[in-house]
Amino acid sequence: TQLLEQSPQFLSIQEGENLTVYCNSSSVFSSLQWYRQEPGEGPVLLVTVVTGGEVKKLKRLTFQFGDARKDSSLHITAAQPGDTGLYLCAGNNPMDSSYKLIFGSGTRLLVRP
Amino acid sequence: DTAVSQTPKYLVTQMGNDKSIKCEQNLGHDTMYWYKQDSKKFLKIMFSYNNKELIINETVPNRFSPKSPDKAHLNLHINSLELGDSAVYFCASSLQGGGSYEQYFGPGTRLTVT
Numbered sequence: 001t002q003l004l005e006q007s008p009q010f011l012s013i014q015e016g017e018n019l020t021v022y023c024n025s026s027s028v029f030s031s032l033q034w035y036r037q038e039p040g041e042g043p044v045l046l047v048t049v050v051t052g053g054e055v056k057k058l059k060r061l062t063f064q065f066g067d068a069r070k071d072s073s074l075h076i077t078a079a080q081p082g083d084t085g086l087y088l089c090a091g092n093n094p095m096d097s098s099y100k101l102i103f104g105s106g107t108r109l110l111v112r113p
Numbered sequence: 114d115t116a117v118s119q120t121p122k123y124l125v126t127q128m129g130n131d132k133s134i135k136c137e138q139n140l141g142h143d144t145m146y147w148y149k150q151d152s153k154k155f156l157k158i159m160f161s162y163n164n165k166e167l168i169i170n171e172t173v174p175n176r177f178s179p180k181s182p183d184k185a186h187l188n189l190h191i192n193s194l195e196l197g198d199s200a201v202y203f204c205a206s207s208l209q210g211g212g213s214y215e216q217y218f219g220p221g222t223r224l225t226v227t
Contacts, residue, residue, distance in 0.1 A: 042218030
């Protein structure tokens with residue numbers, strides 16, 4: 001069974017600080033996605049990374065896919081209160097043709113003004 | 114112009130009742146999903162349909178039965194509700210192919226069984 005472990009589980013920081021969230025697995029994934037979920041809403045896709053070593057930037061957010069495609073990180077620069085939410089990574093098994101996504105355990109981020 | 118919509122948003126019911134949650138997507142996607150998110154926010158796949166055909170059926174009690182009348186709709190019917198069914202249920206959709214598996218989620222249905 002493929003598992004995606006996220007760390008940290010909880011993160012409370014001051015506005016303006018930088019942070020990194022990690023998503024790790026012992027299995028290889030074809031692609032990996034990051035979602036953000038706000039209270040009372042469904043997860044919203046932020047980015048998809050496909051190639052090992054790939055780096056993608058979305059304004060103050062930087063996403064990286066590990067060279068071996070087993071892990072990923074999300075770095076936020078100068079965090080703002082609007083970044084508050086639950087961050088979820090999700091990946092799919094390259095041997096599974098059912099389009100099933102495996103979701104990570106989530107990181108709850110609170111950015112204090 | 115909501116992409117993935119679910120009804121109802123909130124559902125409070127008693128144990129033993131039967132209830133349904135409806136989902137519709139207007140993205141032209143051909144694959145739809147039901148997820149359950151527990152109190153610890155862990156998101157777990159329950160079912161998936163591709164062009165009205167069931168392709169994912171995780172270990173879910175038989176009391177849960179999905180129905181897809183067409184590829185834009187995926188409903189979830191739950192019989193004999195139990196306390197442990199209380200959770201937020203999310204519908205999602207994606208476009209088959211492309212290999213990226215990007216999914217678009219509805220706003221969720223918070224089910225509370227008393």
